[in-house]
Amino acid sequence: MIVFYDSFCSMCRNSSIIWKKFDWNNHLTFESFRDLDSYPKAMEENLHVKENGQWYVGFTALIQIAKHLPLLWVVIPFLYLFKMIGLGDYIYKKVAANRKLIPVNQCNDEGCQLPANRD
Template identity: 30%
Template structure:
């Protein structure tokens, strides 16, 4: 059986995001999910993440066909790959169809904390690396 690899870009400065990543990695027994922090300049450039609002929503790319997902759609893709989470796929999908899934995701994402202190302004914590 071929692995259906999902490359997930998460905020490495976010403790909530780091804990979620660790929990998912423990449950990903088939090694189908690869995590990269958007705060790493080489990752940001290599995957051409500029302009994709990756600092606002978790972002992912399905390696098999290059399809990309953001926010709640990435959560669905992760849930499809973790047996314990597959039971939530219909509920997550229904939340998208009913129009509140992405809104709930965005609300939760807006409440997350960012560390290290001093790296953000009142306008947020944008990711912007010089493209040299």
């Protein structure tokens, strides 16, 4: 499974570090979509996961990640419950919309390259 995260987002970077520590069987591969030559604009707004040729986005991607991390198996029923009642997607969208983007290693003598305004 490939987890495409936003390396400009400290919450996303920290989450990927924690998930790596929980990934005892090395099922997850992490890649910043910012390092790709091109990527869909939707990756700037939601977490994307690709597994066996299928894409998962947002809260559904979080569920897929949890399935591969034994320490998180206990919360999977709650994640599905939140998904069914719409609470999971609602909370995910609120958090994703309010995250702070800070470009790492994007500064030079002329200043910092900031991502375009998402509004």
